[in-house]
Amino acid sequence: MNKIIIISGPTGVGKTNISLKLAERIGGEIISADSMQVYKGFDIGSAKIMPDQMKGIKHHLIDILDPISENFDVALFQKLASKAIEEICARNKVPIIVGGTAFYIQALLYGIDFNQEDHDDSYREYLSGFDNEKLFEMLKETDPEYADSTHMNNRKRVIRALEYYNFTGIKFSEYNRKQTEKKAVYDYLYFVLDDKRETIYDNINKRVDIMVKDGLLNEAKRLYDMNIPPNSNARVGIGYKEMFDHLEGKISFDEAVELIKLNSRHYAKRQLTWLRHEDDTIFIRKDEFDHNDEKMTAFMANLYEKMDGSNDDRK
Numbered sequence: 615m616n617k618i619i620i621i622s623g624p625t626g627v628g629k630t631n632i633s634l635k636l637a638e639r640i641g642g643e644i645i646s647a648d649s650m651q652v653y654k655g656f657d658i659g660s661a662k663i664m665p666d667q668m669k670g671i672k673h674h675l676i677d678i679l680d681p682i683s684e685n686f687d688v689a690l691f692q693k694l695a696s697k698a699i700e701e702i703c704a705r706n707k708v709p710i711i712v713g714g715t716a717f718y719i720q721a722l723l724y725g726i727d728f729n730q731e732d733h734d735d736s737y738r739e740y741l742s743g744f745d746n747e748k749l750f751e752m753l754k755e756t757d758p759e760y761a762d763s764t765h766m767n768n769r770k771r772v773i774r775a776l777e778y779y780n781f782t783g784i785k786f787s788e789y790n791r792k793q794t795e796k797k798a799v800y801d802y803l804y805f806v807l808d809d810k811r812e813t814i815y816d817n818i819n820k821r822v823d824i825m826v827k828d829g830l831l832n833e834a835k836r837l838y839d840m841n842i843p844p845n846s847n848a849r850v851g852i853g854y855k856e857m858f859d860h861l862e863g864k865i866s867f868d869e870a871v872e873l874i875k876l877n878s879r880h881y882a883k884r885q886l887t888w889l890r891h892e893d894d895t896i897f898i899r900k901d902e903f904d905h906n907d908e909k910m911t912a913f914m915a916n917l918y919e920k921m922d923g924s925n926d927d928r929k
Contacts (some may be wrong), residue, residue, distance in 0.1 A: 615801045616699055617921055618709045619914070620723070622889060623807035624819040624882035625714050628900070628907075630661075632807060633712040634669055635911040640918055643672040643702045645695050647713025647722075650851040652691075653681045655840075658825050658833045659853030672707075674698040681848035682840060687770070692726070693720045699800070708918070716888045717763075720790070725799040737780050741773050752776055759787040763888045765881065767850045791900070803917055807910075808890050809900040818878045825853065826871055835861060852877045 619642065621633050633644055646652065650660035654677050657664070662676065675694055679686055695711065695718075702709040711719060720726065741749060750766040756779050764771050776788035782789075809817075834857030842848055849855065853874050860870040889895060896917070903909045 615704045615799075616709070617801045617916060620647075620711045620719055620802060620804040621807065621914075622712075622714055622716060622719060622805070622885075622895075624814055624885040624905060626814050626821055626882060627807045627809055628817070629712055629714070630663055630711060631907055632914075633672060633710055635907055636914055637671045637708075637710055638669065639911055639915050640708050641706075642708035643674065643698075643705075644710050645698050645702075645709055646673065647691070647695070647718045648675075649686060649713050649715050649718065649847065650693075650854075651676050653848050654679065655675075655681065655705075655833075655837055656848065656851065656854065658828050659829045659857070660851065661825070662823065666833045674702075680926075681837070681842050681846060685846050687847060687850075688718050688721050691715075692721045695722050706918055712873050716885060716887050716892065719788075719804075719842050720892070721738065723798050723800060723802060723804075724796045726790075726796075737777050738773065741776060746772070749773065749776065757785040757787050760790075760811055760928060761840055763884055765850075765852075765877075765884070767855055768792045768847075769850065770845070777801040801921065802894075803914070803921065804892065804895045805914055806895045806897045807891075807900060808886065808897050809905075812881055813881050813901070818882060819875050822853075822871065822875045822878065825874075831857060831860075831867065835857060852881060 619636070621629050621636070623629055636642060637644055648660065650656050651662045652675050653660075656662065663673065673689070675698065680696075699709045707874050711722065713719070733842065744752070746766050746769055749769065749772045753772050753775055754762070757775055760775050766772070778784070778786050778789065793892050802878070830853065834854055836884040837854065838858055839849075849858065856865070856870040856873045856877065860867055865873070898913070900910065900911055903913070
């Protein structure tokens, strides 16, 4: 069974710096578990790591998809990440999965089966007539647990959950829970970086200000002018949807910036809610390590060196 390391946590907690230090220390390659960094051209708003920041460490699933002709979802992530893990292990390197999209990580870790036959095209067409707010209200009524971990604007995931429930009578949250009762297909360490909430929120606000200074509006305008299909997941990423709304005259620029900050903070809260329910996670409170990246990296590397193939000893 291949051994992997997972580094997750809320947006703005500092996953990138830790992952680079750990990869340098143990000979790792990084697989991005981010739903936006996979798209070409989505750079500033996704806080994408640039080649000159990678310190020579090979990164996977970054800048590989065309946002116009290719759509990224959990099933494609699972396929591409699994292939990357095999290739990395074949080179005797350590796969390090890095990102805050916990559902993607869960699907990879447990080999979740995405059955494409459990849907009803007529019901999907019926749902397409509702706006995001109404769809999300429907989801909260049928499956509040899944709604708690899903953003209202993630239209594809909301519709998927609604149609699964309509077709099977089973809540999507229950389906996910049953899938995770499977044994993991990898031997793993699952680290979750965390910090005081006010620190995370402050980091988010500062990061958005930096994005704006670095040209987020111009990037969003360039992407908007590409006429990315309205059903593409690339259009709903936080930072872009708000700027697209501004470019369409729905909100002012200042309102867009504040919404990005607000939606990012809400997303961070949802990420932590999900991650606290995951099994075998090792929470690393950054404040308890004095925000010292070297100390945290040493702690993670030490646990990796002690991996013996059994999750039972790593709680």
